Amino acid sequence: MDSRGHSNGGELETNEMDIRNLSSSRNNTHCVHKVGVPPKQNLFKEFKTRVKETFFADDPLRTFKDQSKSRKLVLGIQAIFPIFEWGRNYNLTKFRGDIVAGLTIASLCIPQDIGYAKLANLAPQYGLYSSFVPPLVYALMGSSRDIAIGPVAVVSLLLGTLLQKEIDYHTHPEEYLRLAFTATFFTGITQATLGILRLGFLIDFPSHAAIVGFMGGAAITIALQQLKGFLGIQKLTKKTDIISVMRSVFEATHHGWNWQTIVIGVAFLSFLLFAKYIGKKNKNLFWVPAIAPLISVILSTFFVYITHADQKGVAIVKHIERGINPSSVKQIYFTGDNLLKGFRTGVVAGMITLTEAIAIGRTFATMKDYQLDGNKEMVALGTMNVIGSMTSCYVATGSFSRSVVNYMSGCQIAVSNIVMSCVVFLTLEFITPLFKYTPNAILAVIIISAVINLIDIQAAILLWKIDKFDFVACLGAFFGVIFASVEIGLLIAVSISFAKILLQVTRPRVSVLGKIPRTTVYRNTQQYPEATRVPGILIVRVDSAIYFSNSNYIKERILRWLADEEEQTKKAYSPKTQFLIVEMSPVTDIDTSGIHALEELYNNLQKRDIQLVLANPGPVVIDKLHTSDVTNLIGEDHIFLTVAEAISSCSPKLVEEA
Numbered sequence: 001m002d003s004r005g006h007s008n009g010g011e012l013e014t015n016e017m018d019i020r021n022l023s024s025s026r027n028n029t030h031c032v033h034k035v036g037v038p039p040k041q042n043l044f045k046e047f048k049t050r051v052k053e054t055f056f057a058d059d060p061l062r063t064f065k066d067q068s069k070s071r072k073l074v075l076g077i078q079a080i081f082p083i084f085e086w087g088r089n090y091n092l093t094k095f096r097g098d099i100v101a102g103l104t105i106a107s108l109c110i111p112q113d114i115g116y117a118k119l120a121n122l123a124p125q126y127g128l129y130s131s132f133v134p135p136l137v138y139a140l141m142g143s144s145r146d147i148a149i150g151p152v153a154v155v156s157l158l159l160g161t162l163l164q165k166e167i168d169y170h171t172h173p174e175e176y177l178r179l180a181f182t183a184t185f186f187t188g189i190t191q192a193t194l195g196i197l198r199l200g201f202l203i204d205f206p207s208h209a210a211i212v213g214f215m216g217g218a219a220i221t222i223a224l225q226q227l228k229g230f231l232g233i234q235k236l237t238k239k240t241d242i243i244s245v246m247r248s249v250f251e252a253t254h255h256g257w258n259w260q261t262i263v264i265g266v267a268f269l270s271f272l273l274f275a276k277y278i279g280k281k282n283k284n285l286f287w288v289p290a291i292a293p294l295i296s297v298i299l300s301t302f303f304v305y306i307t308h309a310d311q312k313g314v315a316i317v318k319h320i321e322r323g324i325n326p327s328s329v330k331q332i333y334f335t336g337d338n339l340l341k342g343f344r345t346g347v348v349a350g351m352i353t354l355t356e357a358i359a360i361g362r363t364f365a366t367m368k369d370y371q372l373d374g375n376k377e378m379v380a381l382g383t384m385n386v387i388g389s390m391t392s393c394y395v396a397t398g399s400f401s402r403s404v405v406n407y408m409s410g411c412q413i414a415v416s417n418i419v420m421s422c423v424v425f426l427t428l429e430f431i432t433p434l435f436k437y438t439p440n441a442i443l444a445v446i447i448i449s450a451v452i453n454l455i456d457i458q459a460a461i462l463l464w465k466i467d468k469f470d471f472v473a474c475l476g477a478f479f480g481v482i483f484a485s486v487e488i489g490l491l492i493a494v495s496i497s498f499a500k501i502l503l504q505v506t507r508p509r510v511s512v513l514g515k516i517p518r519t520t521v522y523r524n525t526q527q528y529p530e531a532t533r534v535p536g537i538l539i540v541r542v543d544s545a546i547y548f549s550n551s552n553y554i555k556e557r558i559l560r561w562l563a564d565e566e567e568q569t570k571k572a573y574s575p576k577t578q579f580l581i582v583e584m585s586p587v588t589d590i591d592t593s594g595i596h597a598l599e600e601l602y603n604n605l606q607k608r609d610i611q612l613v614l615a616n617p618g619p620v621v622i623d624k625l626h627t628s629d630v631t632n633l634i635g636e637d638h639i640f641l642t643v644a645e646a647i648s649s650c651s652p653k654l655v656e657e658a
Contacts, residue, residue, distance in 0.1 A: 035617060035622055082142070083140050094412035097409075102419020104291070110423075111296070116152065117130075120180065125320050131396070132324065132425055133387060134385065143380070147361050159183060163180055182341075184349075184395050186350070189386060190350030190382070192379050208470075213473065214489055217489050219455045221241075232259075232261030232314065236249070261441045264304075268296045300438065301438045304316060316439055323428060328392040349395050356397055356398060361377055361398060502549075511541050512538070513540065516528060537581060554597065555598075565577055582614050584616055590624055598625075599630060611650075612634055613639075615639075615640050637649075
């Protein structure tokens with residue numbers, strides 16, 4: 001018992017010495033600064049500032065300041081049509097790169113467009129139409145130098161799935177086609193509206209993890225849908241989940257598979273995968289996988305024609321409408337029940353296509369070191385789809401596979417899209433009859449080889465390593481797509497993204513700080529184990545704004561830290577906690593619920609004879625604390641600029657108590 005008492009006395013002496021050292025260091029090294037309160041702002045001016053920062057952070061009108069009227073007109077035209085800005089510096093050298101890139105992506109897009117149209121349950125020519133008009137419009141209005149425009153697999157499948165639930169394309173093909181144009185129209189309206197109102201931040205809500213899972217699941221769903229053409233099955237279930245599709249495939253084994261079709265499919269799938277392998281091994285041979293689909297179409301069509309394989313059960317394309325896009329303005333539903341159906345589908349498709357296109361554009365803009373205006377992109381994509389819906393096109397957007405080929409081919413500017421569009425025009429006018437004997441199997445194979453890249457296993461592994469919650473979000477979206485449907489997977493992706501935001505807002509991090517030895521720096525004790533607690537003082541940091549959604553949790557979490565601290569001090573026979581310092585530099589804002597929680601915390605601490613101290617509250621926070629009179633409640637002499645100054649001020653009182 002004597003030795004234990006002796007030990008306690010030693011600890012008390014050490015603690016007293018630490019406190020005195022703190023007190024002396026205050027006199028030698030610290031001077032206390034008063035936390036400033038920003039001047040009161042006019043309410044209207046503050047609201048205007050916030051709106052401008054939210055919607056016009058890039059200040060688009062800045063370039064128009066101090067300009068003549070004629071110059072403002074020129075700048076306005078260039079803002080809407082960037083082609084008039086970069087066109088002045090365009091030259092023959094750049095055109096050479098663009099024409100090579102345009103011809104290369106055209107060879108890739110023509111067979112893909114025919115296959116993607118089938119995914120959307122549309123006739124093949126509509127895929128080609130969608131690679132003729134939209135790229136021309138985007139070339140005039142788009143700000144990306146590298147995006148290649150046209151139909152994409154995921155959106156084609158999404159459109160086909162959603163529209164099929166509204167109207168059966170087998171029994172009502174005309175109504176289905178009209179609904180597709182209506183959905184495309186509202187896709188464009190959605191995109192353009194988001195751009196004009198500068199609401200692009202809305203497309204960031206599906207997290208990267210959810211998008212990775214959704215794209216991977218969609219890729220598998222698309223590949224499963226191609227088993228009908230790959231195996232020569234006459235009838236396949238209209239459902240998209242993996243269980244229904246595989247059951248339908250195996251039920252057709254005894255009477256529905258065609259061995260000639262399978263031979264064509266396996267041979268050309270091997271060829272396409274080998275071409276991809278060559279392109280990956282040698283970057284200079286990027287053109288090999290780019291032209292491989294067109295070569296496959298030519299060879300397989302010739303093979304079917306000379307062997308009459310179509311008479312032996314090999315399904316062929318048969319007929320593709322010749323000629324350029326006819327007008328479809330009168331086919332869009334502007335009244336009736338189908339208007340709402342098209343609107344719902346268009347909004348969903350618009351958000352997905354924007355997410356994909358903006359992500360692709362930003363990727364290549366970073367690689368080439370130029371700025372991409374997200375709002376201009378939305379307006380360009382929206383205008384493109386609105387005009388497309390009136391010219392027999394369905395939803396088009398930036399294609400990742402084509403954009404990669406466009407970039408690797410040496411594209412300089414959006415002229416490569418114009419070149420591609422011209423090639424598609426020539427195809428529609430003169431070449432479409434030659435696709436008559438193209439086997440459906442080759443279209444299925446082209447789609448399968450294209451969507452393989454959407455399954456990003458490395459990204460999923462990285463998600464697991466970095467953030468387990470993100471990995472769960474990825475899996476949720478992935479399994480939602482393959483075991484339920486595309487729209488269910490999309491809903492799960494968005495829901496998980498919102499759930500993550502909600503969790504982070506309602507359960508922010510509250511950490512205990514300690515002093516880094518031989519410094520006046522205070523850091524998280526979990527991150528820095530060498531950081532030491534200050535006797536008699538508990539320092540906590542709130543790493544979030546304090547709102548109604550988390551104020552009660554923050555208050556209770558701080559009180560739990562305090563209870564743990566008091567329990568430890570009793571066991572160690574250390575001085576009783578007399579001060580609670582809340583480091584508030586990460587607290588960017590506080591609402592009335594947060595202020596109320598702070599008052600409750602103060603009252604709770606008063607009952608325990610513990611003084612609440614605030615360190616470094618931001619301008620918004622300190623203004624609201626003054627307005628609500630909380631500063632008088634806590635005491636202005638208990639609000640400090642830094643944790644070090646707060647401790648320096650508290651240390652003499654600790655010495656007195658000791």
